[in-house]
Amino acid sequence: MQEKIKVLVIDDDQELCSIIERYLKNAEYEAQFAHTGAGGLNMALTGEYHLIVLDIMLPQIDGLSILTEIRKQSVVPVLMLTAKNEEADKIRGLQLGADDYLTKPFSMAELMARIDSLVRRYTTFNRSTAGFKSLTLKHLSFDTQTRIVLLEGQALELTGKEFDLLYFLAAHKGQIFTKRQIYQQVWGEAYAFDDNNIMSFISKLRKKIEPDVAEPFFIQTVRGVGYRFNQEG
DSSP, X not given: OOOOOEEEEEOSOHHXXXXXXXXXXXXXXXXXEXXXXXXXXXXXXXXXXXXXXXXXXXXXXXXXHHHHXXXXXXXOOEEEEEOXXXXXXXXXXXXXXXXXXXXXSOOHHHHHHHHHHXXXXXXXXXXXOTTOOOEEOSSEEEETTTTEXXXXXXXXXXXXXXXXXXXXXXXXXXXXXXXXXXXXXXXXXXXXXXXHXXXXXXXXXXXXXXXXXXXXXXXXEETTTEEEEXXXX
């Protein structure tokens, strides 16, 4: 019997959590909940989950601080829940390693669609993503079954979205893409983020793969256009 996918929801709105729980159970996910920041952080760091839904506004410890601690030891997909018009929180969450965000209030249909999308992309049950194949370059090698990237033989610690972004650019090395094209290809939906969010992901990737961040070798900026992966990579 296949193990159920485990989702941790960290949100202090218990009424909302009750509704989310019904939808998750109907989708045959195993749901666990925390209603304080401290409790949520403890569960996130000690439990094993395939996805975490994390509200930013929490008592005791805020969601951004929790995300920071999670990313110190895990690349589990994280869907952030943000308050309306809190654009700075959305950007900060993405910079800290969130894979997606959803603005309150939201419909349960949209929440479940985003959860399903992240689960399809990142869980161990679905890592052989359709259309993806293993890729070996001069310095980098990608194993899409395990979603592991090796840089000169050393495994990189990448979030799910960072893996997708790096794989996409590397698989089309030498080709120039605008930020809009990158978002549509990697996120798989209409362009919704501002340019700063794409730049934030590129910056985080560069810190992990570039020998000299000030003079990037792998991910090159094409001024006034976008980015490309070095043809010599």
